[in-house]
Amino acid sequence: MFNFLFADGSRLWNNDLWYALPAIVAVSLVYAATRHERMRPIWLHAGRVAGWIIGFMSIVCIVLVFFSWLT
């Protein structure tokens, strides 16, 4: 069912989804930095934003897996 996530039967670290990681880190940190001035709230807010992004991506992934399983 999850074969498309691990194309050519390869290992997890060969997956292209890892390219999302630097983007998520940068987007969440910069977004949080535009809402706070001090570093501690920036880190905490960035963690929350990153969680939301990963959660949203996971939901989309589950929906896609479900539809690929249907077909």
Next chain:
Amino acid sequence: MIAKFVEKPVPESINLKDPVLAAFLAWLIPGLGHLYQGRRAKAALFFLCIMGLFVFGLYLGSSNEQCKDSKGKIGYGRAVYFSWKKGERTWPYLCQVCVGLPALPALIQASRMSHNKKVWWGGFMAPPRPKGDHGPNKLQPTLHDLHRVLNRYFELAWVFTTIAGLLNVLAIYDAWAGPMTTIPGGKKEKETESD
């Protein structure tokens, strides 16, 4: 649950110095506007995040492989280029140029290419050579070469450099007007006042 630990933004006075100059510096080099304002931690954060993403995008859009059409090498930073010819307009460059100085070599290269002069720096940020162009840039890759050699990394490089440019728009706004804080409980307080 994490929201419990997130501190509410507290409005505080920040010396923005000359906001217009700070915004211009923030566009020129990500984080430079904040450095000018003395906001060093945020300057470092913006510089590392935005430039890190942009440089990673440039890296993904690079290759030492030989081109099929032109027999030259692909070269570096191929995902950032400017072209305003009909049918070849590079809309992502409008976002990429928001990174400022690091994206400006693309304008120089585009100007040289359109004036039929040899591009500099081995084709770094140069637009792809039109097919059938056998002028001084005959060793430069065509768009077909870029897609064939770089494959999906060409699109990934576009995405990373474009996101970097868009993030710098947020950083420019922050340098110009300060953080976009909300007044804690402001709405509720207003409602109770009107009651």
